[in-house]
Amino acid sequence: MPGRKPLKPGPVLVFLAFLVLGASFVFPFLYMFLNAFKSTPEYYKSTFKLPEHYNWANFATMVSQFRIQVNMLNSLFISMSAVLLTTAVGMLAAYVFAKRPFRKSHAVYLVIIFSMFMPNQVTLIPLYFLYSKLGLINTPFAVIICSLAAGIPACIMLLTAYFKGIPDEICEAAILDGCGFFGIIRNVIFPLGKPAIAVNATFVFLRTWNDFLTPLVLLTKRETQTVVVALSALVSRYQSDPPYQMAGLTIATIPAIVMYLFLQKYLVEGVNAGSIK
Template sequence: MKQTKSDFFICVAQVLSFLKSLGCKAVEILKKEIVFLFLLAIAFTTIYPMYFMVITALKTVKDYMLHKFAFPSVLVSENLYYAWVKVGLQRYFGNTLLVVGVGVIIYLIVCSMAAYAFAKMRFRFRLGLFLTVLGLMVLPQVVLVVPLYKLVTSLGLLNNRIGLSFIYVAYFAPFGVYLMTAYYRGVPDEIIEAAKLDGASVWQTYIWIMLPMGKPTIATMAVIGFLSMWNELLYALLFLQKSTKRTLMLGIALMQGQYGAEVPRLAAGLLITCIPVVVIFLIFQRYITKGLTAGAIKG
């Protein structure tokens, strides 16, 4: 036993001596290896759930019960067809596109205009209003359920998909306003003053100068707004009570209750729901980091 311990300490001493002889180069190599392993672990935890969902959606129930984590012995598309046609995800998909499409357009217009006002215009209570907007960012959805429900019912917007779009805009707009304000504050005031000297109005300055300069942040806001509205469940559940008006998230919740034991069919529904999100993210991913850091860099 003593011999084993002594051999171990001798081995450790030799390793330390070797690293010391290499100096700073060994430390840098070790750091890079640790960072690589850490990033590899993060990538695995991100990619594997997607991989498991895809292979599960392409399995039969029997194949899933026998080999849950193995690649399917026979690829089947029956689950995708069942979720799309039989469950009715095709209708829910269209409803979601309408709600999210209208919501994102209004979201971008409202956030960019409000941000321009907060960043470059002078008016009374500007700071107080901006702080109020920031305060709305921390409000949880549950707090707004009762007042929003009373407002929606009084306006006759219950079971109205466009009405849900406006609710999404109201709830997600504070973050967009904050993001765009941070970017517009970095735009030199001299540019706006030069536009005024050339005879440009406030609207012309906003449309022809501020909007083109804010393209990276606007693209980032569009992606974030799309993802947030696409994945939202609570407000859709409360304000779209008719079966013909449901969104995809409501359809998935319904599938989980009805087909919870048939995991491949549920996985097929999740796969259909995730495809647009993944496509949008892959197309616009280069704008996300650029847009989020643009305001900080310019500021």
């Protein structure tokens, strides 16, 4: 074994370290999922054992009594609307910033980017009173607009950067073909910008789905709440029944995980593009 590969045990150790770290990421979710099947006495007996029976009663309770599906639909509607609106508004602006800059347009761009980190806590107090005056509390619209305002800066940043990479010649050719403003967006920018748009859509969806503070403040009626907000009601209502809590948490987690399995590629790209977490 002369000196060529002195670090032989290295990869094995690294692999083991990865496994241990990986286990720390799997365990809480596994714990949550498995304990969701238990009855309350069984849970209190031991939280680490596998459930004796895999009965779905707790999940059924979440649907029949807590009506968590209503909240899931709210979340879905709000998140999808936020994605569509953010993409539409962001794409228009990003196209202008990338391909039709005018005097001072860069300054406008910088101001928009600067607003990216404005904390929601700051804007939420006046917005709450504004919405209240307009009677928009407890409507999905209130949350969608907040999500839109929060998502536009990152969206514009991402799309502008990407659209800049689209060769000018293609746009010019489209203009010669008689495309107007929207024609170029439809025929050139959107098809060629799809990867960045998908990255942004994934992030906006996940952020809106997982957002807590804004819907917590703006949606007070149980049947209008998003699933993440409804969880806080669930946790306090089933304070002494952890298995029910686990079932609810599991149900709320599943859509995000499913999305993740399909759209992982975009997430990785998004992170590397300096997009929002």
